[in-house]
Amino acid sequence: MPHSLAIFDLDGTLVDSFPWFLRTINDVADRFGFRGVRDEDVEGLRHASTREILSRLEVPVWKLPAIARHARRLKGEAAAEISLFAGAEAMLRTLTEGGVQLALVTSDSEANAREKLGDAAALFAHFDCAASVFGKPAKFRRVVRRAGVDRSRVISIGDEVRDIEAARAVGIACGAVCWGYAAPAALRARGPDLVFERIDDIAPALLTRAADVRGPTPA
Incomplete structure (x- = not known):
């Protein structure tokens, strides 16, 4: 899906x-x-x-x-x-233009998150912030309910082992990024569904999968 x-x-x-x-x-x-x-x-x-x-x-x-x-x-x-990684805003904008809803689940406060995101905050449809260390599964469930999306069509994207564990606990796909807190080898050892070497890899991977399912556009 x-x-x-x-x-x-x-x-x-x-x-x-x-x-x-x-x-x-x-x-x-x-x-x-x-x-x-x-x-x-x-x-x-x-x-x-x-x-x-x-x-x-x-x-x-x-x-x-x-x-x-x-x-x-x-x-x-x-x-x-603390600033956005280069290419983050463009990646987020490409996803929304491709029809993907965006949500943010973080241990930080929503006010801090919006300040760090700057103009990119407006691209997010859902915020669920101030997650406890092991509280992301509950946050994920709440966001999925709010979005009205089947779990088979949801992916979480993070940089720590606990992000993968939280996604598995909820039954959603997970993507791991290689430029954050956890070492790439530690993330790969947990078997995420997707691994992103560069921030520019995220939008093509998600949108290509959507296009593959939709099939070619009729001439």
């Missing part, structure tokens, strides 16, 4: 927030009492699942809501430092 709804993650997928994360994480660790991230830790963490990352950094699970609220506040203050 063609994809008629694409649910995007924000950080690491549409916006380049990883440098900001690396600059900020140790201050957050000091504030909330978990292990900091050394330079030599970064690559190993990029190959780990979310649960493994939390375990390695000894993050108290009961503190996760407070950590998320604090991170959202810091992101809001640093919005000017």
